[in-house]
Amino acid sequence: MDEDTAEQGLGRRERDILALERRSFPGPGAKERAVREELGLAPVRYFQLLNALLDDPRALAHDPVTVNRLRRVRDRRRAER
Numbered sequence: 001m002d003e004d005t006a007e008q009g010l011g012r013r014e015r016d017i018l019a020l021e022r023r024s025f026p027g028p029g030a031k032e033r034a035v036r037e038e039l040g041l042a043p044v045r046y047f048q049l050l051n052a053l054l055d056d057p058r059a060l061a062h063d064p065v066t067v068n069r070l071r072r073v074r075d076r077r078r079a080e081r
Helices: 003-009 012-022 030-039 043-054 057-062 064-080
Strands: none
Touching: 012 030, 012 043, 012 057, 012 064, 030 043, 043 064, 057 064
């Protein structure tokens, strides 16, 4: 699958989730507020969708830097449990 096909496979919401993950937030609660206001999602649902997105090859093709960074964070947290 080439990159154009992979990127077209991601829906608007998935691309918006990755875009939000590329940003930095000023303080506690700011990210959750952005999730609610900009994406219209409850934070719990957002993190469920994000976790599934990290395993999606289309997401990796769309934004490899962000997806690989988030996979490393997820793997580190799982190892700490």
